[in-house]
Every structure is written in structure tokens, then in C-alpha cells.
Amino acid sequence: DTAVSQTPKYLVTQMGNDKSIKCEQNLGHDTMYWYKQDSKKFLKIMFSYNNKELIINETVPNRFSPKSPDKAHLNLHINSLELGDSAVYFCASSPAGTSTYEQYFGPGTRLTVT
Amino acid sequence: DAKTTQPPSMDCAEGRAANLPCNHSTISGNEYVYWYRQIHSQGPQYIIHGLKNNETNEMASLIITEDRKSSTLILPHATLRDTAVYYCIVRVAYGEKLTFGTGTRLTIIP
Numbered sequence: 001d002t003a004v005s006q007t008p009k010y011l012v013t014q015m016g017n018d019k020s021i022k023c024e025q026n027l028g029h030d031t032m033y034w035y036k037q038d039s040k041k042f043l044k045i046m047f048s049y050n051n052k053e054l055i056i057n058e059t060v061p062n063r064f065s066p067k068s069p070d071k072a073h074l075n076l077h078i079n080s081l082e083l084g085d086s087a088v089y090f091c092a093s094s095p096a097g098t099s100t101y102e103q104y105f106g107p108g109t110r111l112t113v114t
Numbered sequence: 115d116a117k118t119t120q121p122p123s124m125d126c127a128e129g130r131a132a133n134l135p136c137n138h139s140t141i142s143g144n145e146y147v148y149w150y151r152q153i154h155s156q157g158p159q160y161i162i163h164g165l166k167n168n169e170t171n172e173m174a175s176l177i178i179t180e181d182r183k184s185s186t187l188i189l190p191h192a193t194l195r196d197t198a199v200y201y202c203i204v205r206v207a208y209g210e211k212l213t214f215g216t217g218t219r220l221t222i223i224p
Binding site (some may be wrong): 042090092102103 | 148156158199
């Protein structure tokens, strides 16, 4: 069974469009994240949600809006897509309530904006 | 979170131990050392973490110096599937985010 899944795996779209990426985890974790990996392979945190509540927002443009309908899902909606949004987006999850914990990452969604 | 320094790339012969160093000279007392790896086109994968004692699991061993300013990840018998970028990250225990650096690109040579 897939622990953290993302859809779609690939997304090609034109500038100005609005698109969404979905993430689901079946690990029972309380915290979920979105990371962005750009063309230079730098991997950076974008958002973090704990039990559907936003706890980290790392200076991401307002065009990006995460939505967590329940603690197993964290979707990423992007408005007015720009060329610079082209990247691989990774969803991750982790348990909470322990002193140390690892994050489990999804397979990534490769977004290409033309 | 403290900054880490890793060599940009390393090679290791298949079947040998791969030793990946990490410098974290500004680490503070409540920060843990985490290692993740990213195999090409996949999401990062947790390997191991530790505070000050050496740690071992089914994937690797983590050796942390007594002053905690550096650590070494050891893959005891490297295989071709261990070819990946390895990230050393320091983070407080309850820190929510992982701050990835540039990592070490490890290539296992047949």
C-alpha cells in the first residue's frame, strides 16, 4: 500500500492557468507538508499543516493555497501559474506527539508551465 | 536550524562501506542530526537520526563525534541502489520543517 500518494505525477499547463495537486497519506499522521524542488534541485518547505491547521507558511506567493479537508489530505492549488512555478512538488507527512520523527515523502508531481 | 556542510560528490565501490561526512559545527544542544536520501526522481527517504550517541538501523549507521560538530553516515555494504543524493540535516526535536542543503551525490561504482 502506498503511504503518501500524489496526483497527478506529471502536470503540463500554460501560464495563467489554475491547477491543483492532490496528496493523500494512509499512515494516520497528523502533520502534512508541501515541499518544492526547483530545477537546481534545491528542496524547500512551502507549507505545513497539523490536524487541518496551517502551522508553516514559508513566504510562498498568495497564488499558492493549500487546503486540508481532513488530516489525511493536503491539496495544493495554484492560481495564475507562472514559468517560475515549474518544479517538482513533494508532499510529506509525519506523526506528531513524539520528540523526534521522520517525514515520509510522496513520489512527487512534476509541474511544467509553458 | 544549524547549517551543515557536505562534500558535493563521492564515489564508492559496490560492496564496500560508504562513509559520508557532514560538518555541523554550529549545532546546538537540542538539535538532532538527521540523514535523508533522494534517489533520482523519487521523494526523499528517511535513513537515520541521532542526538549524541551512535545509532544503527537496518539501513545505515550514524557516528556522531563527541563534540557533536560533525557526523558520518555509514552504508556498510553499498549496492548500486544506494546511488542517490544524501542530505545531512540538523533540527530541533520538535521542529516541524526539514531544511535541505545541497547534499552529497553518492555514486556506487560496479
